[in-house]
Amino acid sequence: MSTPNPLPRTLPASVIVVCADSGPSLRDCARRALGSALPLELILVDNGSTDGMPQAVEREHAHEPRLKVIYNHANLGFGPAVNRAAATARGEHLLVLNPDCLLEPDTLARMLDVLDAHPEAGIVGAVVCGADGTPDPASYRRDPLLGRALATLAGARGGMNIEGAVPSGVVAAEAVSGALMLLPRKVFVELGGFDERYFLHFEDLDLCRRARDAGYAVLLAGDVRVLHGKGGSSRHRPVFVSRHKHRGMWRWFRTFDPAARNPLVAAAVWLGIWLHFAAQVPGQLWRLARARRRSAR
Numbered sequence: 001m002s003t004p005n006p007l008p009r010t011l012p013a014s015v016i017v018v019c020a021d022s023g024p025s026l027r028d029c030a031r032r033a034l035g036s037a038l039p040l041e042l043i044l045v046d047n048g049s050t051d052g053m054p055q056a057v058e059r060e061h062a063h064e065p066r067l068k069v070i071y072n073h074a075n076l077g078f079g080p081a082v083n084r085a086a087a088t089a090r091g092e093h094l095l096v097l098n099p100d101c102l103l104e105p106d107t108l109a110r111m112l113d114v115l116d117a118h119p120e121a122g123i124v125g126a127v128v129c130g131a132d133g134t135p136d137p138a139s140y141r142r143d144p145l146l147g148r149a150l151a152t153l154a155g156a157r158g159g160m161n162i163e164g165a166v167p168s169g170v171v172a173a174e175a176v177s178g179a180l181m182l183l184p185r186k187v188f189v190e191l192g193g194f195d196e197r198y199f200l201h202f203e204d205l206d207l208c209r210r211a212r213d214a215g216y217a218v219l220l221a222g223d224v225r226v227l228h229g230k231g232g233s234s235r236h237r238p239v240f241v242s243r244h245k246h247r248g249m250w251r252w253f254r255t256f257d258p259a260a261r262n263p264l265v266a267a268a269v270w271l272g273i274w275l276h277f278a279a280q281v282p283g284q285l286w287r288l289a290r291a292r293r294r295s296a297r
Contacts, residue, residue, distance in 0.1 A: 014091030020047040022099035079194030098179040100229030122216025125176025128228035141175040167222035178204025202248030238284035
């Protein structure tokens with residue numbers, strides 16, 4: 001961990017970034033976060049990276065008192081890493097941010113304004129966009145209930161995806177993307193943080209569901225757009241990431257979906273999830289091998 005810094009005891013926000021071989025985008029993420037117009041601290045949590053990027057960021061900002069780096073020396077998973085950072089945070093609010101997301105100087109201020117205007121809110125998300133500006137549908141989601149998943153497969157209305165364009169204003173959502181998620185720290189503590197039984201993926205859906213069950217609103221700030229580069233670490237370890245995504249899918253299903261109460265349905269869902277995972281592995285390994293051959297040229 002970097003040297004303790006002389007920041008005030010409390011700040012408007014702590015930005016928490018978890019990385020695991022996230023690549024050069026981590027540098028841009030850190031620079032943009034530290035370029036915020038509001039006072040903040042940036043807590044970078046390294047889950048055992050071998051690419052040297054967390055150390056490079058720490059060197060680059062060696063005289064920056066707002067940066068704190070936590071080295072876990074192992075991949076603890078996304079939720080556990082965020083929880084450890086949150087336990088040391090000085091911010092009244094926590095902004096959970098992916099290492100390939102690039103904030104604008106006013107992003108944090110605009111999201112805090114949404115929280116101020118909506119005291120019932122426990123979580124506020126923003127619209128994460130690809131390089132071409134296309135919004136990621138994961139910015140504005142519904143609970144992944146089995147009935148909705150089947151409706152989506154059948155091409156029926158009312159499935160997993162929300163019909164129409166991503167809203168341009170503040171709207172209530174069932175879930176927002178964990179790539180960029182703002183919470184009052186007191187709400188995060190009340191909810192017990194992220195469920196550490198999820199290693200990677202679905203922990204954001206779980207947190208949004210628990211926030212709603214606790215009586216808080218989950219809101220999407222539809223007019224706040226953030227560039228999202230999509231998964232540096234996922235490209236290097238696609239099977240590892242996919243396995244944990246499918247594990248998270250199963251955990252969410254048996255925790256929240258009423259259909260899981262039927263043991264036959266639950267068994268069928270378990271089998272379907274892992275058959276889906278197995279079917280994806282050959283293609284993932286082929287694409288990984290092709291990418292490695294290209295980089296070796």
